[in-house]
Amino acid sequence: MTTAKLFIHGVPDSPLIWEPLLAALDLGDTPVAVPALPGFTGPLPAGFPATKEAYADWAVGQAEALFAAHGRVDIVGHDWGALIAQRVAMLRPDLIRSWAISNAVIEPDYRGHRIARIWNTPVLGEIFMALSKADKLVDGLAAQGMPADIAREEAEQWKSRDKRRAILKLYRSAKGLSFAQDWALDIPKLPANGALIWGEGDPYVALAVAQRYATSTGTPLTVIEAAGHWAIAERPQAVAAALHSFWNGL
Numbered sequence: 001m002t003t004a005k006l007f008i009h010g011v012p013d014s015p016l017i018w019e020p021l022l023a024a025l026d027l028g029d030t031p032v033a034v035p036a037l038p039g040f041t042g043p044l045p046a047g048f049p050a051t052k053e054a055y056a057d058w059a060v061g062q063a064e065a066l067f068a069a070h071g072r073v074d075i076v077g078h079d080w081g082a083l084i085a086q087r088v089a090m091l092r093p094d095l096i097r098s099w100a101i102s103n104a105v106i107e108p109d110y111r112g113h114r115i116a117r118i119w120n121t122p123v124l125g126e127i128f129m130a131l132s133k134a135d136k137l138v139d140g141l142a143a144q145g146m147p148a149d150i151a152r153e154e155a156e157q158w159k160s161r162d163k164r165r166a167i168l169k170l171y172r173s174a175k176g177l178s179f180a181q182d183w184a185l186d187i188p189k190l191p192a193n194g195a196l197i198w199g200e201g202d203p204y205v206a207l208a209v210a211q212r213y214a215t216s217t218g219t220p221l222t223v224i225e226a227a228g229h230w231a232i233a234e235r236p237q238a239v240a241a242a243l244h245s246f247w248n249g250l
Helices: 015-025 052-070 080-091 114-119 124-131 134-143 148-157 161-173 183-189 207-217 236-248
Strands: 004-008 073-078 096-102 194-199 221-224
Touching: 004 015, 004 052, 004 080, 015 148, 015 236, 052 073, 052 080, 052 161, 073 080, 080 096, 080 183, 096 236, 114 124, 114 161, 124 161, 134 148, 194 207, 194 236, 207 221, 221 236
Parallel strands: 004 073, 073 096, 096 194, 194 221
Antiparallel strands: none
């Protein structure tokens, strides 16, 4: 039976970021779910706190739905979606056949990048959001390797006040990006079938972080050369090859 796939995007993205990789993967009749994080492509649901725990619980629900229909799931995450995917695998290994993550990892010694620290700071984060304009964002994303058409769409969504509020809540719930005292304590609970896929030039989460994690846990690491943080969209064929090789070896 074909294993269902669940793809979880990150910040400041939407499910659009997966389109180049999904095309390269050519999954055919495989059941695939590519949901949007709550508040990222529409209004924040009433009462949704937009914390890391809330997003992890939401993602568990997505995995449960796929599992109920198709059996165990291959979960794939990028950026914050990688952190959430790992957390789902920690919390509900019974749902997961494998986990594969790109350019973010729950690693106890990582303390977040500069923008994460800004977003984590009250007032400073709000000022950043108020001054951050869509036209500047599209230029920045494209300059870092995101395909221009996707960058334009992602920047358009940046105009949503709910999305920017959700991002601040999410980063503050994680103290920027520090997991040493909570999620990282559960790394031993992860299913063995895991993989890291990393753009070698990531300016936000350096390759050294992935290498440190791979060494300490024995998790296989594939480095995508000539790619940055958005390797999944910048070099989708290479990422697709890495995923197929991983899945075929299970």
